[in-house]
Amino acid sequence: MPFNILVLTCVTYVALLFLVAFVAERRAGIGRARWLRSPAVYTLSLSVYCTAWTFYGAVGYAARSGLEFLTIYLGPTLVFIGWWWVLRKLVRIGRKQRVTSIADLISSRFGKSNLLGVIVTLLSVVAMTPYIALQLQSVTQSFGVFASGTPEGWALPNRDATAIWVAAGLALFSILFGTRKLDAKEQHHGVVTAIAVEAVVKLVALLAVGGFVVWGLADGPSDIFRRITESPISDWELQPDRWFGLMFVSAAAVISLPRMFHVMVVEGGDESHLGRASWAFPAYLMLMSLFIVPIAVVGLERMPSSANPDMFVLTLPLQEGQGALAMLAFLGGFSSATSMVIVEAIALATMVSNHVVMPVWLRLRPDVAMTGDVRGVVLMARRVSIIAILALGYGYYRMSGGSTALASIGLIAFVGAAQVLPAMLGGIFWRGASRFGAGLGLLMGLIVWAYTLFLPSFGDDGVIPAHVFALGPFGIGWLRPQALFGVSGMDPLVHAIVWSMVLNASAFALGSIFSFPGPVERMQGAAFVNVFDEDQTGPQGWARGKAEPETLLMMAGRILGEEPALGFFEAEARRQGKAGFLPDATPEFVELLERRLAGSVGAATAHAMISQIVGRAAVTVEELMAVANETAQIMEYSARLEAQQDELTRTARQLREANEKLTQLSIQKDAFLSQISHELRTPMTSIRAFSEILTEGDLPPGMVAQYGRIIHDEAIRLTRLLDDLLDLSVLENGTVQLNLGLANIQTLLDKALAAAGSTKPERVFTIIRDLPSENLFVRTDADRLLQVFINLISNARKYCDSDSPELKITVRQRAGRVSVDFIDNGKGIPKESQAIIFEKFARLSDQSRAGGAGLGLAICREVMANLGGSVSYLPGQGGAAFRATLPLRLDRKLA
Amino acid sequence: MSHVLLIEDEPNIAEAIRFILTRDGWSVSTLQDGAAAMAAVHDQKPDIVILDLMLPGRSGLEIVESLRADPATHGLPVLMLTAKGAGREREAAERAGVSQFMTKPFSNADILASVRALAGR
Known part of the structure; x- marks a missing residue:
């Protein structure tokens, strides 16, 4: 197969993925994305578990160590079938607390502690870097296999160039579809859909190669079984300790790997999908593992003994002259690698931006919550983090030389990720778990893992000198990296798993027992552990009425975006029975807002930002008692009272x-x-x-x-x-006669601008408009609407007190309604006056007689009500801001 | 020739009063803004001040209070005009120390008579 065709196919495939992601984003954008969020897509997205390590490495693993490779599939299968209630709790907590990453989960649970977020982020980045490098390596290696097999003798002149192209392409994809916008919920439809497509490709590829091996190279199943029995693979004996350790660590990894947590909890969030996934995902894993042994056995038989068994999936079809099949296998491996790297990069970038960049930024410039471009900084931080993470992966790949067997790198990462498990499970099931304990456990796990597994993986004299392996540091024998406390003779991997988990879990438990959790921790602990009790979300100690709702709105706007923030505030105001856009800053509301913000920037950062405005949260004794007292009767009684x-x-x-x-x-x-x-x-x-x-x-x-x-x-x-x-x-x-007809907003605004004369003609008044969005036909009373526009524009002309006055007119259409915003850059209307400006003769000061009798806005309000719409003051826009909304089509009945 | 300082922000009303008084032999200067009132009084040393109650810059009441507080203008006759209802405004104006209070609209003869009376002619 000519190498050029391979490159061409590869590029076409990538283009296809971009297209799929683009179309999915597009459809999600216009609200037609139901099928994008189906249980099937959810299950397929979980397949990011199967990386290039699973795709290529499992065969190599089987060829080297027999059936042991199965543990990697069995662990997750047990979790999904037997422990799906744990997953359900995680998903429910993720949705309720708007968790953005596994670091955010831990930080949020233990009192919104940013330190814990940083530890988990650090652990994840360190553990995942080799894993990402592994994916780059496998893609490069598979290119190399194709290259060496070509008659032209195209031998990859520069292996590193391939890897860097792959890394750059993946960074681009992740940035394009993973950091396009900042949502209140981290959901990336494009990425998830592309991942689902890749999941299908890798499964089909592996099944195709397997089918070819069983029915093309061997004589069907019975022949394969005979060959398996004869092959050296069947001589391998199970090592119970490794078997158990690997199964445990892969079960832990399927929950605690950053990318698995991301697709399962952050992207997902629908518990009903878990029901389907609890059998469908194990079924997917079963199919992925079905032909591993046959491919390994036939590969060992047919390939020269020098061939790398990790590449059998690819080299076997190539040697047999099945170019198309080899191409498919290549794409399968490519899919496995790319989907893993993309999701991992997005998950890690979210952690880095929310737990490292944002807190530092807030610390350096405490005023940014109100004035800075928070969204811009968060998105930029994520983009830079993605590039940095891929650069780290590439750097590791260059450094390690890409020689280590695939499986061992993957396992090191698994054990690293598993260190989060005690804090996570403890956090969601044990209310006594404390921040101190979690931090201690995590640090202990991180240190033991690094010392016994990660650093030794660089080889003797790699990072740790050889004499330390043999004699221990400073000659202290019981601190030898692979024989801690004098326990020698254990398999190094099992040794690391046992010691890291035992020390981690003990430190966590003892630390929790001997420390006293703070109030916020206790509240969060109760909210996590009792997540299934409804009405459990009491106020969390924000002081009543300390914050100006308008200040909160401005901050929310900087993070969520103006429109979503206004919508959220308006809905909450309506729920409190208030008109307008500003609800009272009750503790309940502030709590709700905090959670909403947490969905974008993480719990710790959201908490810190709200604290800057509201003041420190103080949990009262009553609130603590309410949490501590669990008897159902009291709960119900208090609920009724409440x-x-x-x-x-x-x-x-x-x-x-x-x-x-x-x-x-x-x-x-x-x-x-x-x-x-x-x-x-x-x-x-x-x-x-x-x-x-x-x-x-x-x-x-x-x-x-x-x-x-x-x-x-x-x-x-x-x-x-x-x-x-x-x-x-x-x-x-309400006795007005309306003269209904079609009217063009743009024409009306043109007329209104011409008609609204200036009282200060010497001033240059800048009008900012977006003409295309204004080209909108509405069925209404054009003269009446024009009257309102003229009024609002001449008000801005009269009252805007800026030195270079500007009026921005924005037209939007949504759900059968049109809104027209008029926002100037003056000092706006004082908060205490906002409620009365629509009343008759409510000219704000007798002194500034800008003409008119003070009936303008009162008439506007009545006109808009007659047109089936409304006009209201938009707070927090800088200047004076009015929004007129009206139905796209006004019915005569309504009028 | 006696001098009248007229502080009134409605230009048409100011023009009408200016015409009526000029025809009667007064010299009249007009001002539209309340903020400059005190300076104008010290500058022009008018024999009588006609003042609107609601003025941009500074309200008529405040101006009267300042005039009364200043020994140089303590006894200066002040005629206050207003288009607002009489009751409360009249009380406030009298408390502030206006010499005479007159509601709009007024007859030309009335205003002329009042100005003459206040100036002691």
Whole structure:
């Protein structure tokens, strides 16, 4: 097979993956992604468990050590079938607490501790780097196999160049589809769909090679069984300690590998999918392992003894002249490697950005929560982290020279990832688990793993000098890396598993027992352990009313984006029975907001950011008692009381607000008469004075004309005022006649901008518009809508007090409604006035008489209500900001 | 010739008063903003001040209070105009120390008579 075709196929395949991911993102973007989130896709995405190590390495493993390779499949199978309730709890916690990574889970559980997040991140990056290097190596190696088999004798002149191209391509893919946007939930439809496609490719490839071996090279199953019995593989004896250790470590890994946690909990999040996956994923693993032994046996028989058994899947079809099959096998291996690297890179980058970059950034510049571009920094941190992680992987690959057998690197990574297991399981099942214990256990596990397995893997005199292996550091015999505490003669891998897990778990348990968890830890502990008890999400000690809702909104906008933040605040305000966009900053609301933010930047960072605004969280004794007291009766009783209390609080708040509003209205009614008197008397004064002057006679004709014009103008001013009053009264009574027709928003805005004259014509007023988005036809009363637009624009022209005034007009269409935002860059409307500006004569100050009687916004409000929409003030936009919303198609019935 | 300082932000009303008083032989200067009122009084030393209640910059009431607090202008006659309802505003104005209070609209004869009376003519 010509090498050029291989490269071409490879590029085509990658292009196809990009296309799949792109289309999936696109469909998810327009909300048609149901099938993207089906149980089948979920199960297939779990197959990132099967890396190039499984694809190529399992055959090599079988050829070297017989059936031991099966442990790698058995561990996960046992977890998914027997322990799926653990997974369910993890998924439920992940969804409720909006967990973004395994480091975030640990950090969030133990009091939103960032230190734990950093430890887990560090552990993960260290353990996964060789694993990523392994994937790069396997792709490069498989290229090499093809190259050496070609007649042109194309021998990879530069092996490293291949690896660097692969690494760069994977970084690009991960960045494009993994860091496109910052969601409240880390879900990447494009990546998951591409992974699912790759899962199918690798399964089909392995089955095809297996089928060819059984029915093409051998004479069917019975012949294969005979050959297996005769082959040296069947002479291998099971080593019970290794068998047990490997099964344990692979079972642990399937939960605690960063990429597995990512697809299972972070990307997933639907517990019903787990039900399907609990049998479908083991079935997938079973199919993946079905032909491993036959391929290994036939490979050993047919290939020269110098051939690397790790590459049998590829070399066997090549030697038999099955070019197409070999190509398929190559793509299968390629898929395994790429899907693993992509997901791992995204998962690790999320950890690094949320637990290392963000906290440092917040520490250095504490004001950024309010002013900085948080989203930009998070996304940039993730992109840079992805590149750095792949660069690390590539660096390790260059350094290690790519010589070690595939399986051993994978196992080292598995044992490393498994160190998170005690803290994780302890955290979700044991309320006594504490931050101190978790930190101690994790550090202990990290150190023992590194000392007994990771560092020795660089070989004698690699990192640890040979004499240390033989005699121990400083000649202390019981500290020999592979014979800790004098336990020698054990298999090094099993030795590392046993000691790291025993010391890790003991440190965790003892540390937890002998330390006293803080209040936030206790609250989080209860929320995690009792995740299945509904209504368990009490307030977490945020002080009541300490924060301005508007400040919170601005911060949320910087992280979630303006629109989602506004939507979230509006929904919460409605739930509290308030109008507008600003809910009260109750402890419940702040808690909810914190969790929402945690979905983007991780629990610890979200907690820190909220603390900057609200002040430190202080958990009261009552709240702690509520958590500590578990008897069902009290729980239920207090729940009922709480419900009543909530109801009362809500009613009280509504009453209070109604009362406040009535008082305000009454004051305004008084002011109304005074105002209307003033507004009528002013033009009347000019008219009376000048008409008296004119009646007295003997004026030059020029002055007669001038004074006559003044009388005329003032009469018109009076008429307009009366018109406005009448208009308002008709609108308020709902007896208005609407003249419905199709109108183009852009045309209306053009007209409104031309009509809304400036009171200060010498000022340059910049208008920012997005013409394409405005080209939208609505069925409404065009004249009425125009009236509103003119009003809002002339208000901005009158009141915007910026030195270089700007008005930004944004038009959006969503779910059958159109919204038009008018946002200027002045100092905006003070919070205490926002509630009254839509009332009649609510001119904010008597002093700044910018003309008009103060009826404009009241009329706007009534017009929009008549058009089936609304106009409201958008808080937290910098300047004064108004949003008019209306239905795309207004029904006559409604009007 | 006696001098009148007229502080009124509605240009048409100011023009009407200016015309009526000028025709009667007064010299009139007008001001639209309340902030500059005190400076104008010290500058022009008017014989009488006509003042609107609601002014941009500084309210009529505040200006009267300043005038009364200053020994140089303590006895200066002040005629206050307003388009607002009489009751509360009149009380406040009298408390601040205006010489006379007049609601809009007024007849030309009234305002002329008041100015003459206040100036002692």
